[in-house]
Amino acid sequence: MPDIATPPLTRVSGPLTTPMNRPGSTGAQADTCRQCGVRHLSLFAALDDAALQSLHYRIEDARFRAGQTLYEADTLGRTIFSIRAGVVMLERLTPQAERRILRLAGQGDVVGLEALLGQTHSSRAIALSDVAACALPTAQVQELSLSNRAFTQHLMVRWQRALDEADEWLAELSIGPARERVLRLILKFTDYFGGSRIQLPMREDIGAMLGMTLETASRVISNLRREGLLTAHGHTEVTVDVPRVLEALRSPD
Amino acid sequence: MPDIATPPLTRVSGPLTTPMNRPGSTGAQADTCRQCGVRHLSLFAALDDAALQSLHYRIEDARFRAGQTLYEADTLGRTIFSIRAGVVMLERLTPQAERRILRLAGQGDVVGLEALLGQTHSSRAIALSDVAACALPTAQVQELSLSNRAFTQHLMVRWQRALDEADEWLAELSIGPARERVLRLILKFTDYFGGSRIQLPMREDIGAMLGMTLETASRVISNLRREGLLTAHGHTEVTVDVPRVLEALRSPD
DNA sequence: CGAAAACTTGATTAGCATCAAACCAGGTGG
């Protein structure tokens, strides 16, 4: 597992290039993992030194720029991704072939778990910001879950976390007035980005997350800026007045 | 594990009584499980006779009438429920304290998995129809997943199935015109009930599943009846003209 | 039979989608 250098979370536009998979750093896997500052958050928190030494497969440092695809829907994956830094969107197409973003995954989350069961990916995974992840071969994960009970437990926790998140999106982000849904999503961003200064995604993406048109998303956000709940810095970066957002959600105004 | 007598799926209203937990039938657990006609669909499909013989905890036959609660949100469970027959709704409250039904679980599904991780239930589970389930003690399940690799795999498949279902509800049942959402939900019912003759839930429940008011749900369903896509038998039972429903969903009319 | 619960239907309104146009920033090429 590679080091933890956190990539800048600036949204990078431009043509999509291939993932920045690095050809494996020097030294043994175990050393790299031991030095990882976010290992305690990851699937590998359960592994002791002995377990790290015994890894049979190479764990790759997978880097993605904003907009790049981690995997496509309806494909078979050979790896699952443990996210060290950045935010990933999971999306699928509605029956009318419109994009619908199902949920986000951030530091400590794992995406692509279905690959462990031999299933094709049910959704597409796209980097919302620049992303650093460990690409864990499914064979390695399966081997570990055979031998290591705590590791299996960690896997199940990741599954449950995804399920909790899905439930929350159903209950909090897919119904209610547009304004409230946007406010709740913005709060979620402050969690994922770890602070009140966040990157707002494209209006189209916000719309796809909340089940509304990009125009409605734009209108709501413009209003929030005028009311001072958001302060723009540059074109995509904003500061959130978290207390006032919480207050706005408490009182139906 | 008890026998498989399928309860009638008629919706029973009236005051909620305690679950019909039967005090365990005669004979060893293994015998009961061997005779279970839906074992191949259940978590226990992975267990051979030896494994069944070695079960340390009593697995209860849990019966619930329509409307009864399997477990409450924010409580700690000591069992998970493997559903043999009937349909269960998982619901939680929105931030505005309105009911939101997240998804359904039917034959072969497991609800309450989070109890295995020591977490409180994140949602409430309520029987939509009469339900027959096996109440599996979490201690028993944890013990099995230690010793039996295939069983662990089955557990993970159940987690993933719940996640797939949640994603589908997000993409297909929480956005789009009311009429289409109702049509898609009705198709789902034909799956869960195993045929074109289904029990329609209360309009209020349909509304809570689709994020719409009960009046809108009622209007849509009344229209579908007038158009002949649904035929009423009694007050809650209807026959679905599946081909025409599929056609109606294909063409945006 | 009467009361309560669930369902249906109507009238009105609010909120959002839609269509359309203008605006703005960044990047490209003359």
Added chain:
DNA sequence: CCACCTGGTTTGATGCTAATCAAGTTTTCG
């Protein structure tokens, strides 16, 4: 360097869908 082009954003005008409020009807059950 400026003009232009492109992709994203904002804003406006209009119409439709579904929420809301309000009866009225049917069904269920004590």
